Amino acid sequence: MPSGKSDAKVDAKGAKGAKGARKSAVSQPAPRQHDLPGDPNCPHCHGMGFLRQDLPVGHPDFGKIEICVCRQGQVAQQIHTRLFAMSNLDQLSHLTFENFQTRGHVGLRPAQADSLELAHNQARQFAQSLNGWLLIQGGYGCGKTHLAAAIANFAVGMGVPTLFITVPDLLDSLRFAYSDPEATFEERFEEIRTAPLLVMDDFGTHNATEWAQEKLFQIINYRYINRLPLVVTTNLMLEEIEGRIRSRLEDPQLVTRVHMRVPDYRKPTNETGYNEITSLSLLHNLTFATFDLRRGEKLPVEHVTSLEKALQAAQEYAKSPRGWLELTGPYGWGITHLAAAVANFRADLGHLPLFVSVPDLMSHLRATFSPSSAISLDRRFEEVRTTPLLILDDLGTQSMTPWVKEKLYQLFNYRYLAELPTVITTPEFKDEMDARLLSRLQDTRLCKIIAITAPSYRGVSRQAAPARKRARSG
Numbered sequence: 001m002p003s004g005k006s007d008a009k010v011d012a013k014g015a016k017g018a019k020g021a022r023k024s025a026v027s028q029p030a031p032r033q034h035d036l037p038g039d040p041n042c043p044h045c046h047g048m049g050f051l052r053q054d055l056p057v058g059h060p061d062f063g064k065i066e067i068c069v070c071r072q073g074q075v076a077q078q079i080h081t082r083l084f085a086m087s088n089l090d091q092l093s094h095l096t097f098e099n100f101q102t103r104g105h106v107g108l109r110p111a112q113a114d115s116l117e118l119a120h121n122q123a124r125q126f127a128q129s130l131n132g133w134l135l136i137q138g139g140y141g142c143g144k145t146h147l148a149a150a151i152a153n154f155a156v157g158m159g160v161p162t163l164f165i166t167v168p169d170l171l172d173s174l175r176f177a178y179s180d181p182e183a184t185f186e187e188r189f190e191e192i193r194t195a196p197l198l199v200m201d202d203f204g205t206h207n208a209t210e211w212a213q214e215k216l217f218q219i220i221n222y223r224y225i226n227r228l229p230l231v232v233t234t235n236l237m238l239e240e241i242e243g244r245i246r247s248r249l250e251d252p253q254l255v256t257r258v259h260m261r262v263p264d265y266r267k268p269t270n271e272t273g274y275n276e277i278t279s280l281s282l283l284h285n286l287t288f289a290t291f292d293l294r295r296g297e298k299l300p301v302e303h304v305t306s307l308e309k310a311l312q313a314a315q316e317y318a319k320s321p322r323g324w325l326e327l328t329g330p331y332g333w334g335i336t337h338l339a340a341a342v343a344n345f346r347a348d349l350g351h352l353p354l355f356v357s358v359p360d361l362m363s364h365l366r367a368t369f370s371p372s373s374a375i376s377l378d379r380r381f382e383e384v385r386t387t388p389l390l391i392l393d394d395l396g397t398q399s400m401t402p403w404v405k406e407k408l409y410q411l412f413n414y415r416y417l418a419e420l421p422t423v424i425t426t427p428e429f430k431d432e433m434d435a436r437l438l439s440r441l442q443d444t445r446l447c448k449i450i451a452i453t454a455p456s457y458r459g460v461s462r463q464a465a466p467a468r469k470r471a472r473s474g
Contacts, residue, residue: 089156089164095149097124104262110350115261116143122258123147127154130197130229133255137234141264144233145201151231152199163195166202171212193219197229204236217244224248237382261352277364277380280347280355286340288315294454303454307334313450314338318345321389321421324447328426332456335425336393342423343391353389361392362404381407385414388421395426396433405434416440 102120103113119136126134127150134151136144152164165173170192177188192198198219221244223230238246249255293307310327317325318341325342327335343355356364361384368377384390413436415422424441433441441447 089149089152089162092149092164093153095146096153097127097150100143100146100150105265108262109347109352111352112262112350114350115259119143119147119258119260122256123151126229126231126256127151130155130160132227133223133230133232133249135232135234135249135255135257136260137236137257138260138262139235139264142260142262143265144235144260148199148201148231148233152197155197160196162197162199163192164199164201165192166205167200167216168202168205170200171215174215189215189219193222194228197231198223199231201233203232203234204240208242213242217242220245220248224251224254227254237379239382240376240379277361277384278353278355279357279360280340280343280353283336283340283355284344286337287344288318288341291334291337291341299454306451306453310334310338310450310452313448314342315345317423317448318342321346321423323419324415324422324424324441326424326426326441326447326449327452328449329452329454330427330456333452333454335452339391339393339423339425343389346389351389353391354384354387355391355393356384357393358395358408359399362399362407365407381411385411386420389423390415390420391423393425395424400434409434409436412437412440416443416446419446 097120100120102117104116108116119138123134123136126132136147138144149164152162155162174185174188174192177183177185180188220230222228232249234241238250241249249257288311291311293304293311295304313325314327321342327338329335340355343353346353365377365380367373368375368380414420442449
């Protein structure tokens with residue numbers, strides 16, 4: 001027994017314990033010896049299995065009973081069994097750290113494989129310590145559930161009572177408890193929020209009613225206050241999670257966050273892993289090696305020089321993207337080619353950029369308003385403005401409605417303040433551009449502006465020009 005607690009003495013008539021005892025066994029008619037829930041030889045409860053603290057009226061714990069030490073092992077095993085049954089972990093017993101592919105399937109880019117390996121290492125470290133919280137983010141089929149189940153299976157193997165459950169199933173379990181003859185709602189809710197280890201899979205796929213949000217907050221807030229270990233997997237961004245829950249998931253002193261940036265493993269192995277709105281897969285042939293300096297066209301020296309400077313600036317930026325690179329010039333001058341070459345260079349290094357033309361970007365944002373859209377405007381916009389490297393082609397060719405102006409300003413202003421690497425191509429800086437955009441685009445402290453002065457490319461190759469000369473001379 002803990003310090004300060006005296007032995008309880010109970011007679012057959014349910015008399016009170018010795019005078020001055022701090023705790024006493026629960027007073028009730030003496031059961032038959034073989035029906036006692038506790039150990040009949042226990043010096044504390046004498047077989048009753050429960051103790052009640054001897055406290056003054058008005059104390060928060062007045063009248064409450066607690067399990068006697070003689071039954072704690074038995075109760076712990078019962079809790080372990082119930083939690084395991086609720087978890088359905090027997091169906092996930094095959095998901096372990098040992099059979100998790102730490103570098104993913106063949107065809108993953110290095111940066112993608114690195115994110116997978118980091119997530120695996122963080123999950124294994126968490127399982128061995130069960131210290132703090134682990135938040136695993138990523139798209140469908142990236143391996144979040146495998147790692148979460150591996151943590152749960154490891155903990156169960158170490159004897160830790162563990163509840164692994166998807167959030168929709170968790171909420172259903174609470175709803176069913178209202179009519180469950182074997183457990184009250186309060187008992188079920190208490191089991192979930194106090195589980196020694198709680199693993200909440202697929203957070204964000206539930207029906208976000210007010211009741212559901214409130215119950216999830218109560219569970220998470222209880223574990224936050226009491227620093228109980230928690231694992232959460234989600235395909236949501238933090239900005240999409242209810243504010244009170246998000247504030248706790250953002251606590252860096254408690255929460256370790258990992259983001260698995262890999263495509264769905266169920267898709268073919270040649271999956272590129274590009275964001276679905278990028279058009280870079282269509283521009284794979286636009287590289288620095290295929291960029292034409294157009295020497296065969298006998299352009300004036302200053303025009304060739306502008307092409308050489310643009311190529312050099314793009315190559316240097318691709319090696320170490322910092323700040324903004326702005327490529328200007330009329331159509332057919334090669335600015336899209338250089339922007340795509342930067343993107344392809346980074347992609348070959350395993351750092352997938354987001355390449356999209358501004359008109360296409362606006363179309364993708366508008367498409368989120370459709371009832372059939374699988375993604376919200378906020379999420380689509382957030383993934384664009386926060387992407388590590390954004391390449392925007394054809395700025396200035398979009399229809400400048402007030403909504404478009406506002407979205408472009410929000411996008412540029414965020415990346416400007418955060419100084420996120422960005423490549424922009426535009427035919428020219430037009431006076432009708434939003435003044436707020438121009439002020440950021442023309443800030444030379446962050447932006448490097450490269451203008452190509454050569455005339456529009458006419459398709460004259462280095463090999464074709466001499467051939468035509470011979471034809472004329474003949």
